[in-house]
Amino acid sequence: MTARIQLVAEFDEADALARAARALRDAPCGRMEAYTPIPMPEVDEFLSPGHGRIGLVALMGGLAGAALIYLLQVYLSVYDYPINVGGRPPHSWPAFIPATVALALLGAAVAAFAALLWTAGLPRYHHPVGDAPNFARASQDRYFLALEFEARDPDSAVEAATARLRDLAPLHITRLSR
Amino acid sequence: MSEVRENGGMGDGTDTPSVTETTSALVLERPLHWHWLIAFGVSGALVLFLVYAGGVLFLIGVGVWGINIPVVWAFDIINYVWWIGIANAASLLAASLVLLRRQWRATINRLAEAVALFAALCAAILPILHLGRPWLFYWVFPYPNTMDIWPQFRSALTWDFFGILAHLLVVFLFWYVGLLPDLATLRDRAKSTFARTAFGLAALGWRGSSRQWQAFRATYALMAALVVALLVFMQSIVALEFAVTLVPVWHGTILPPHFVAGAVVSGVGAILVVALPLRTALGIEALITRDHLDVMGRILLGAALVVVYAEAMMILTAWTSGDGDALRALDNRLFGPYGWAYWTAAAGIGVVTQALWFAPVRRSPPAIFAVALAAAAGMWFDRFSLLVGPIHRDFLVSSSAMYQPTVWELALLLGTLGIFFTLLLLFIRLLPVVSMYELRKLAEGRRLS
Numbered sequence: 001m002t003a004r005i006q007l008v009a010e011f012d013e014a015d016a017l018a019r020a021a022r023a024l025r026d027a028p029c030g031r032m033e034a035y036t037p038i039p040m041p042e043v044d045e046f047l048s049p050g051h052g053r054i055g056l057v058a059l060m061g062g063l064a065g066a067a068l069i070y071l072l073q074v075y076l077s078v079y080d081y082p083i084n085v086g087g088r089p090p091h092s093w094p095a096f097i098p099a100t101v102a103l104a105l106l107g108a109a110v111a112a113f114a115a116l117l118w119t120a121g122l123p124r125y126h127h128p129v130g131d132a133p134n135f136a137r138a139s140q141d142r143y144f145l146a147l148e149f150e151a152r153d154p155d156s157a158v159e160a161a162t163a164r165l166r167d168l169a170p171l172h173i174t175r176l177s178r
Numbered sequence: 179m180s181e182v183r184e185n186g187g188m189g190d191g192t193d194t195p196s197v198t199e200t201t202s203a204l205v206l207e208r209p210l211h212w213h214w215l216i217a218f219g220v221s222g223a224l225v226l227f228l229v230y231a232g233g234v235l236f237l238i239g240v241g242v243w244g245i246n247i248p249v250v251w252a253f254d255i256i257n258y259v260w261w262i263g264i265a266n267a268a269s270l271l272a273a274s275l276v277l278l279r280r281q282w283r284a285t286i287n288r289l290a291e292a293v294a295l296f297a298a299l300c301a302a303i304l305p306i307l308h309l310g311r312p313w314l315f316y317w318v319f320p321y322p323n324t325m326d327i328w329p330q331f332r333s334a335l336t337w338d339f340f341g342i343l344a345h346l347l348v349v350f351l352f353w354y355v356g357l358l359p360d361l362a363t364l365r366d367r368a369k370s371t372f373a374r375t376a377f378g379l380a381a382l383g384w385r386g387s388s389r390q391w392q393a394f395r396a397t398y399a400l401m402a403a404l405v406v407a408l409l410v411f412m413q414s415i416v417a418l419e420f421a422v423t424l425v426p427v428w429h430g431t432i433l434p435p436h437f438v439a440g441a442v443v444s445g446v447g448a449i450l451v452v453a454l455p456l457r458t459a460l461g462i463e464a465l466i467t468r469d470h471l472d473v474m475g476r477i478l479l480g481a482a483l484v485v486v487y488a489e490a491m492m493i494l495t496a497w498t499s500g501d502g503d504a505l506r507a508l509d510n511r512l513f514g515p516y517g518w519a520y521w522t523a524a525a526g527i528g529v530v531t532q533a534l535w536f537a538p539v540r541r542s543p544p545a546i547f548a549v550a551l552a553a554a555a556g557m558w559f560d561r562f563s564l565l566v567g568p569i570h571r572d573f574l575v576s577s578s579a580m581y582q583p584t585v586w587e588l589a590l591l592l593g594t595l596g597i598f599f600t601l602l603l604l605f606i607r608l609l610p611v612v613s614m615y616e617l618r619k620l621a622e623g624r625r626l627s
Contacts, residue, residue, distance in 0.1 A: 014622055037198075037363070038619040039391035048389040054396045058404075069340070076320060076328040098337035098415050105408040106344035112397050112404070113351050119393040123382035130385070136366035138386050139359065140198050141618075 005149045005177045007161055008132040009170035010142055017143035018043050020168040024147065024161070035129065035144040037137075054119065058112040065107020070100045132174045145170075151177075197465075197617045201610045202367045204460055213459060214603060221599035228593020231586045232307060240310055244584045248572040253587035254308035256561045257594055260444060261301035262342075262416055263437065263557065266409040267445020268294035269349050271477070273409070276402035282473065284616035285465045289456070290449050291353040292611075296601040297448070298349055300594040302342050305335075307590070334419040341415040348408055352401045358384050358394065359615040413438045420564075426507035427568035430495060436488035440557055442481035443527055447554030450474055452602060454547045456611065465612050468541040475540030478553060482531035485560075489524075503573060511567035515580060519563040526556020 011017045014036065021034055021043045034043050073096045077083075082090040117123070129135065129146050138144050145165075149158055158175075165173050234242055245252045272290040275283035306315045318329050318339045329336045361381035368374040384390065417437035420428035450471070457466040496508040512520055530552040539545045571578045605611070 034388045035386045036388070036391070037359075037386055038615055038622060039395055040388070041392075041395075044388050044392045048387075048392055052396070054393060055400060058400055072320060073331045077331055081326070081328055092332055095332040098334075098411075098418070099331060099340040101411055102337070102340040102344040102408070102415070105404050105411070106347055109348040109351050109401055109404050109408075112400050113355065116355065116393050116397040117382070120384075120387075120390040122384065122390075125378065125383045127383065127385055139363040139366045139384070 004128075004151060005153075005158060005175065006129060006132075007147045007149070007158065007165060008129060008135075008172075008174045008176060009145045009165045009168070010132070010134060010172045010174075011145070011170050012142055014038065014040060014143055016168070016170070017145055020145050020165070020170070021047065023168060024145070024164060031148045033129075033146045033148070035135070035138040035146065037139050037141060037143070054112055054115040057115040058108040061111020061114075062104045062108030064111075066100050066104035068107075069103040070096055073099065128176060131176055133172065142171075197621055198363060198367075198614055200462070200465075201612055201614050201617075202364055204462075204606070205364060205608060205610055206368055206373060208607075214607065218600065218603045221596045221603065224592050224596025225600055228589050228596060231589030231593060234586060235307060236312060240308070242584060242586045244582045244587060246579065248577045248579060249566055249570050249581040251308075251565055251569070252581050253583050253590050254304055256558070256565050257590050258301050258304035258308075259416060259437075259561050259565075260558050261297050261304070261594060261598075262345075263413065263441035263444045263561075264448045264554075265294045265297035265301055265345070265349070265445070266413045266438075267441040267443075267481075268297065268449055269352065269405050270409045270442065271446060271449065273352070273402040273405035276399060277406065281620060282470055284620055285462075285467075285612045286449070286453065286470055286474070287616070288353075288356065288613045289453055289611055291349070291356065292602065292605050292609075293449050293452055294445075295349050295353050296598050296605070297445075298342075298346050299601070300597050302346060303594065303597075304590065305338070305342070334415065334422050337415050338419055341412045344408060345412050348401070348405060352398075352405050355394070355398055355401060356613065357609065358382065359386065360610045360613065362386065363614055364610065410438055413441050425568050426501070426504045427492070427496070427511055427564070430492060432488055432491050432495065436485065436492065439481050439484035439488055440527075440560065443478065443485055443531075444554050444557035446474055446478045446481060447550040447557070450478070450546060450550035451554060454543050454550075456606065458543075460606065460611065462612065465617065468543075471543065471546050472537065472540045475534045475546050475549070478550065479531055479534035482527050482534075482553060486528045489528075507568045507571070510571050511563060514567065514571070516563060516567045516570065519559045520567065523556045523558075523560035523563055526552040527560060530556070 009020065011020065017034060017036065018040065021032065024032065025046060032047060034040065034047055036043075074091060077092070077096075078090045084090075129144070132144065132146075134142060135144065147161055147165075149161075162173060162175070243253070245254070268290045272283075272287050272294065275287055275290075306312050309315055317323075318336060320328050329339075331337075358381060361377050362384035365374055365377035365381050368377055414434035414437065417434040421430060421433040423429060453466055454471075457463050493508060493512075496504040499505070511517070530549055533539045533545070533549055539549065566581050570581055
């Protein structure tokens with residue numbers, strides 16, 4: 001397992017973090033990630049672009065739920081135990097619609113939730129960035145920017161990134177390695 | 179809304195640390211107050227009463243209730259429809275606010291979702307209790323069994339089962355997803371190890387990374403859209419339980435829209451009845467402001483007008499139908515022995531809510547509380563009138579009997595109120611009642627998405 005080095009910078013304002021993230025876009029590091037107490041779409045667009053798959057997963061979940069319950073109803077009411085009530089057709093599809101729609105929406109919601117957990121990498125109760133001092137305030141009023149380097153990256157790259165970070169005047173810069 | 183200021187209508191002095199501090203302090207630091215204890219005691223006692231009544235019901239049978247032929251559905255279904263209406267409308271409101279990106283939703287949303295979830299739980303109990311053999315309720319689910327039988331999928335009651343199932347799970351997931359960032363905040367602010375562990379487990383390790391926030395926003399908006407679709411649909415299924423029957427007043431296509439509008443009246447009314455004492459008790463008047471009350475009052479008024487219109491259409495349809503049964507049933511419902519329930523409902527929904535046309539009423543907490551209470555109670559009487567009115571005089575003149583609730587049925591109403599308020603009281607102590615991350619975002623001067 002390659003050891004990784006993380007540079008974690010703490011800011012006390014959202015705009016400061018946004019400026020820093022934009023300034024360091026081209027820094028030669030493996031990954032940059034921001035940890036903020038509020039969603040910041042202006043930073044998301046270049047930090048983690050394009051995760052529009054959740055909608056697609058939800059759609060598939062919805063279709064799967066709908067298909068499952070509709071086909072079940074058809075099998076049970078038409079093939080397994082058809083009941084002849086006044087000669088009415090056993091495949092009374094309008095009557096099968098309510099349960100189908102209900103389970104379609106349920107399937108979509110459950111699939112969306114599962115997709116959220118998968119994309120967000122949850123549950124994950126320990127993450128190395130949590131070792132940065134004061135990180136508990138990332139969910140309250142501090143904004144953290146983390147740059148991740150591979151251990152094999154030259155020290156100069158890490159130093160250069162540290163210098164550029166220092167120019168942006170964060171509250172702290174921490175170097176973590178694991 | 180020109181009156182609602184851009185910062186979400188919040189009062190002054192609500193910058194980022196103090197919003198987080200105020201709200202999390204409600205959960206983490208506020209000591210047990212005797213108000214809460216008394217309220218919890220009362221609602222807990224009502225829950226015990228319901229448990230006792232449920233025990234009597236299981237042991238002796240449905241005969242302990244006042245229902246019989248021809249009034250086969252009364253308090254059990256009245257309370258079910260009322261609660262499920264509250265649940266549906268509260269989540270409908272919450273989800274609509276998310277989708278419309280209204281800045282002021284931040285404080286009302288969490289509470290509305292909680293009201294929705296707890297009301298749905300109360301509603302879900304009742305269809306089980308009203309079965310002749312409630313311990314066999316799972317037969318409604320199509321599982322392979324040794325009896326070689328399956329549920330009747332063409333029955334509105336089976337549709338309702340799937341609807342409630344979907345409803346409970348979707349509303350719970352919607353609520354839980356919205357809670358995740360705030361659970362993380364509480365985890366990080368918690369002082370005791372127990373609180374930190376409990377919130378930490380619930381927060382699933384949320385760190386607020388950019389990737390997580392992006393996935394979160396996409397999922398939350400998607401689930402809001404699903405909730406809106408599900409709940410309009412779900413409330414229509416509840417109405418279909420009545421509309422697919424042959425009972426004169428029930429058998430009409432106006433019923434699903436009527437039920438949806440009626441649900442909004444009782445749901446918004448319930449949210450206001452809950453929110454108003456809460457804002458005073460928790461000292462969060464700066465977070466749930468008069469602007470919020472103003473907008474909720476308008477929604478309530480609009481929904482009440484739709485209900486009045488739907489009622490008028492029901493009457494017009496029956497009156498011009500030339501169908502003797504429909505005319506007799508209409509006349510009986512309005513002017514028969516249970517007409518008092520109809521006119522009480524009309525007063526609560528149609529007359530008292532007209533006060534909401536006036537801004538001073540909407541913006542005054544005691545006034546709008548009274549109107550909301552009248553509207554929600556009026557909806558209960560409307561359900562009573564709808565359930566009992568048409569069926570106590572049946573097609574056959576000989577099938578006619580009065581209905582009187584027994585104490586075990588009153589236990590259903592009081593007991594479910596007890597469950598609702600018990601859960602609500604626990605909620606305000608254990609979880610943040612307002613959405614901290616949304617308020618934080620507003621305080622930063624950013625728009626909500």
